[in-house]
Amino acid sequence: MNAIAPVLQTAPRIALVGNPNCGKTALFNALTGSRQKVANYAGVTVERKEGSFTTPEGRRVQVLDLPGTYSLRARSPDEEVTRDVVLGRFKGEAEPDLLVCVADATNLRLVLRLVLELKQVGRPLLLALNMFDIARHRGIEIDIGRLSAELGVPVVPTVAVRKAGTADLLKHIDTVAVELAGAASAGANTWHEPSAEEVRATHREADRIIKLAVRPPTKPDTWTTRLDAVLLNPVAGLLILLTVLFFMFQAVFTWAQPAMDGIKAGFDALAAWINGAMPDGILRSLITDGVIAGVGSIIVFLPQIVILFTFIILLEDFGYMPRAAFLMDKIMGGAGLHGRAFIPLLSSFACAIPGIMATRVIDNRRDRLATIMVAPLMTCSARIPVYTLIISAFVPDRTVGGVFSLQGLVMFGLYAAGILSALLVAFVMRRLVWRGTVEPFLMELPAYKVPDVKNLVMGVWTRAKAFLQRAGTTILSIMILIWFLSSFPGAPAGATDPAIDYSIAGMVGHWLQPLVAPIGFNWQITVALIPGMAAREVAVAALGTVYAVGGAGGGGEENVTALMDTLGHSWSLATALSLLAWYVFAPQCASTLGVVRRETNSLKWPLIMFGYMLTLAYLASFATYHIAASLGWA
């Protein structure tokens, strides 16, 4: 990477390095404000956060927020990124001109060891003592001159959450930039992967420096101890966690509803306006049925994503996430999942898209992939319209045992089937496919901190923006392709059957018919399932179109009732149950597959997901249909 010569006078590049939970992201947000960009590093599923700011002397500085690590000895893809960028060997990434090691001033020991390791890289290095105000408040006295002299590295105190808290850092960056412009190049890189003995040696050195430069707190943090006594209590802690989760689930499910209805109404109005303003034709169909319906079906999830990430970031900033993982580790571990997997999986009950995005809280790649792969098995809200339609058309509305409604029981059974199959698939993946690589559960439980509002807003905003950009491009493309398949070729003049019947999707439906006959699907179901790929609930509207009840795009109450009657007459109970079983497993959501492609940065994982879910769906439907048929429900 030596080919890219840094042009220091114009845009020095700095990289933020530090332990996890050291307030590195808060400092990054304080430095860059809204001038930041979130994307993925080329070729890996690691989030790349870059921003820029201007120093008091008017220098424009590029800053890169690297994943947190305890050592340059990388153990996860995230830490590999940190190592490779720091060492200047990351493909397509310019070498940083200055490394800023960010430290939590109240917890210096491990970060000083990292500083000693970073020094070996030979690149200009600066230690930022973040949360300096909290340290001072606790009576921790840090002799900055001494610390700097012992480490051989400039040290500046910072307070990321306060307005002028980064002034010293900015001033220092200006000085360093001037020095760098004059100097030839960085010193020799003598870093190599430390052995256990070298790690011990740097620990001893860090201890020695702390003894010399830091006075222990006079007012230690007792809040963390007190809170942990309750929050990590084996029984009370789990109950509190379940309450928090229930509250989150409720919030994502119900608070988002008005906003989602509003967005949906907005897009419907837009489509109606275009339908009125443009002459009929394929371009209008593309815009309304493809683009607007497609974009609308994605953006409608934005409120859920905003609410979900508000909760996740609050819990993360507060320091609760590692505690929750601690409490859930044994339970999730039974299925071979990591303790942190439960938040993404819970979110997937609302929608697998935010759920899959939330898997970023899992550091280990395999744990994360296993979670991503089972997330769509959780019963998402888009399945509810389909479940409701079929259950109310086929399951008699009566009570069982005097208390439970039979329809409710069937609904519960479908949810349970989703959860059980997710645990089973995760178990198979982690215990049979990726055997022998059980990742250790080893994480710091940071001190609790009051979340910072600015940080929260920035975090949610960058997630929302990334969602719209990432999901928008890929998923929109897929929606356009599905629209194309469902609309071309158009119906011949004087056709009596619905137009979709003549389209490629219709033809595919007819071709696939022999394949799905064993699971009891008729061709109408098959054809409806194809546009249902756009979003699961679209299958309901598509069934309406195929059975020619309700007009184009009609999804009103009376249409659904009419459709229920039609289905009740033309399907057998076995077919209906088979379709329900299908919907538990089937990869009926192009958006989810698109997000998986974005998140894993490969086509391999969405294809594997599609394959295994399709297989499960077919087997489940086959079994359901034949058992139901043998019971005489055909």
Place this chain on the structure above:
Amino acid sequence: MHLSSRPAVSDAPAPDQDALPAPALTADARPLSRAAKGEVGRVIRVGLDGAPHDSLDPDELERRLLEIGFVEGARVEILHEGLFGRDPIAVKVDDMRVALRRREAEAILITAWQQPDASGATPRAVAEDRRS
């Protein structure tokens, strides 16, 4: 959050800093994985001395434990235990808190904690004397 409650090394610089620590097996030495809630101990050995471990390469496990603060001489205290099988455990390591499974805690050998000035020598110095 305490800083530097651990006795410092400068009191007794070890002459052979790169030598493998000899397993300082005293009578009450036992793995952290068998410690109960409330127990306080001192780490006397990190790593399995090459013995196989069922989750990670033993050398890798040793380095990870070291990097997160489990280092010879550190004071450890079991703060909390999980509900099922009393696993995982939350441990106070010097001035920070770490969560880990008992399976990984097997690789950490501890003895009962004594006050640093109990015998005139600091526990760290004792650990290092044994090493030489």
Place this chain on the structure above:
Amino acid sequence: MAQQIVVGLIVAAALAWVLRPTVMRMVRRRQVAAGKAPGPCGSDNCNCGS
């Protein structure tokens, strides 16, 4: 007719976007095989540190 061209272009663009990463990876792999580009770090044809 103009409408059909516009629609055709949009659909082709969408298809290209969906297939882009796969194509990029294929091109990259071919370049690595031909020795025109360095391979990923740690692989046989990686340039790290040189």
